[in-house]
Amino acid sequence: MLKSHIGGGDADHIKIRGLDLVEDLVDKHDFVEVLCLAILGHFPDQRMKRLINNSLVTSIDHGLTPSALSTRLTLHGAPESLQGAVAAGLLGAGSRFLGTVEVSARFMQDAMSGFEGGVEPSDAQLRQLADEAVARSRAARRKIPGFGHPIHVQGDPRALRAQRIAEDEGYFGRYFRFALQVSQSLSASVGRPMPLNATGAKAAVLLDLGLSPEFGKALTLIGRVAGLVAHAFEERSRPIGQDIWNMAVAASEGGEP
């Protein structure tokens, strides 16, 4: 017996988490609400919906990134398959790019694992946990994603805005407080300002809302598909795939075998 609680249906009725697609969902709930229902099993409250929309919007496009280039190069060779071009771009959303929110959230979750579900930790406790986690990461020469910014050394405006929204909506919690302690601990350890950045803020908010690190990555994938579609469509009307190929060949030198 294969058990799936997501949905199912017959030729006439399709259900998602027990609700009828036509009767209960279409034209009554928007995409973000049903996305949440399908993945998490419940509709989001307003603040979770706001976070999800912001995460999706942030992920849509960052210009001619490796994933956008892969989509365009793939469509150039296989114009018959939009799904293939989008899939090729999606495959680059791994641990190094587009997956950093997940890595940052895992770092915070691991460091805070002792406090899961217990009483609210004090700032001193959070600082101690931050010092220990930073020390472990630096000993293992592991980069901590979510901290540091090349320009805004005194504070990334996107992180500050995320903090303000969290405070407004009442979910500024232990993970965001911990992230701010990590920023201080890390700055002291490396000897230069390491402000919480947009990635780290997103990771902290995710955890304060009770969501998983992997859910953060999932939102990145869903949002990015929209951007990859945009690149695929533009590639059809104003192709640059051949130019990228030419440019790469012109810039290459074979060298000796």
Next chain:
Amino acid sequence: MLKSHIGGGDADHIKIRGLDLVEDLVDKHDFVEVLCLAILGHFPDQRMKRLINNSLVTSIDHGLTPSALSTRLTLHGAPESLQGAVAAGLLGAGSRFLGTVEVSARFMQDAMSGFEGGVEPSDAQLRQLADEAVARSRAARRKIPGFGHPIHVQGDPRALRAQRIAEDEGYFGRYFRFALQVSQSLSASVGRPMPLNATGAKAAVLLDLGLSPEFGKALTLIGRVAGLVAHAFEERSRPIGQDIWNMAVAASEGGEP
């Protein structure tokens, strides 16, 4: 020079169609609005937004479909890569499943190509075009997707609802009118009721809103990614990949080479 009008940015500012991600978009526009901006170059009006939300919601999940099964089987072998599992499911969104709205819309667009941009055609003109298009398709033994329903032979409730929304919102136009004529023409030709179904209605609405067939397919891909994520997450917590494998092997017989 590579020209892309979608977006771009530097370490500090990311732009989509000339608008600043942080200043102009995040927390000011929701995902569906920015999706539309990225792909089409402009924000949607209310009725287009309603259509896009409905299309996305309809596409999220249809239970243990081939694409959901591929995602789960892929995650079973490669649990380290969420993007790989989602990409595998997406690759099945081709011409036969999940791509039928696009095929249906192309049929309507081709059949109506003589009227693009001209005066509004009469019902008699539409019926003649429908008769010709049906005749061509049947001569070539090509199936016309978007028509026929195994149960609702007198009218698919999802198509009827789509028609009502189109009338309410004021975009019931020549393509929907044409689709209703095709239904009659096809029913006469095959000798049994071939009502406009959900796929055909979606295709007609898309075209009446001035959107392309391929945009319909794009919405299917974006919506389905959310459902594939749901299956991937459920596969992690309640795996069925191994059961599907066992079931397939148990049901197979090798036969002679």
Next chain:
Amino acid sequence: MLKSHIGGGDADHIKIRGLDLVEDLVDKHDFVEVLCLAILGHFPDQRMKRLINNSLVTSIDHGLTPSALSTRLTLHGAPESLQGAVAAGLLGAGSRFLGTVEVSARFMQDAMSGFEGGVEPSDAQLRQLADEAVARSRAARRKIPGFGHPIHVQGDPRALRAQRIAEDEGYFGRYFRFALQVSQSLSASVGRPMPLNATGAKAAVLLDLGLSPEFGKALTLIGRVAGLVAHAFEERSRPIGQDIWNMAVAASEGGEP
């Protein structure tokens, strides 16, 4: 009941087309022989094996092609997944690149469909078929892949070599003869030399050996995977993914939305 004639097995014995992997195949037959057994159901004779090896070798690598670039850009973002990087590169092997042998073979097969299995056609008959097929393609403004060369206007050395091997091995047949007639017909029609090229020769040989157009494409995919692996490994030790990204961004101009 799921019927598959390819293979199967239990914890102890794996069979391919009825032969035992350990007892009958490993260390007794090489990869090309078992590849042929798995796909076609029989071992290749010597000339088919030679053709398959040559097709695979030809497909391995053509430098920094779109598929190699996609593999490298994907690995740059997701270094944890070799299979994802290779899959991304493979997805570009569509109708425009890496699939041209298949398209060329389909053209020949369609044009010759009247002669399937019958008596050997005369040169005059082949020329008439060629004239008709060329006229149809030119009327539909469809390019005929497999003919023409930017430099070797009097004859592509790779096609001449393929012809010599076919003659040596005794499988120079109706399809190669037809391809040479198409070259003459096409040259007359366009008014400049359109020699049979490497793609067209490969397509003709495939058909003369009784293989399908799609088998030609399959060999391209299998061979290319080896080349994509080579690029992925080189990307690990001497990365250029970041450079390609930088180069694309530097060369781009956003323009007005």
Next chain:
Amino acid sequence: MLKSHIGGGDADHIKIRGLDLVEDLVDKHDFVEVLCLAILGHFPDQRMKRLINNSLVTSIDHGLTPSALSTRLTLHGAPESLQGAVAAGLLGAGSRFLGTVEVSARFMQDAMSGFEGGVEPSDAQLRQLADEAVARSRAARRKIPGFGHPIHVQGDPRALRAQRIAEDEGYFGRYFRFALQVSQSLSASVGRPMPLNATGAKAAVLLDLGLSPEFGKALTLIGRVAGLVAHAFEERSRPIGQDIWNMAVAASEGGEP
């Protein structure tokens, strides 16, 4: 400047590692030789060629595995894209299936890292390293792939054959010797026979030939593509994709949300 040492070319000449595709490689070297040239930068000697052929042959097909099922389900939805169906199957070749040779080889490589390039270790030294590595893995509750067999508790015939070939060809070395010590150490630790199996033997041979763990995975991917093509072709002529879908739906129960 993009540096790639694999190959390149212009419209007329394609080179792989400095050799001309047409002049030096096609019809002079077979697929396995040029695969090795492209990936490793040199032709294989006879024993390496034998190992590569055997690895490729072993990887081609294991029946209706998750990757074969994904390929068939994907082709069922997107019959227009052979490359998409093959890519979907390939994406399941991750850490849990089809990647175990790589994981096993990494275990051996890590455990033996102290002896890299030094003098030949004695059996007693190898046993001590084995004991330490087994203890570390068991303390971390990490499974050691490459050991144990459900039926052949006294010795996997495939591993015994691999050992005999290694001895015949003169490359029975420190890694195979170490693997045999791990088998003894692990058997003592878990209290039941844990013979070296086919996966472990393949990993040991790979390392004794000076090849990398990832090269082992690469061979698995290349070999498996041939098997996935076989399944895709069979799916076209004798489809079972719809049956698998039906079977999964019939066996599923939605349960409560």
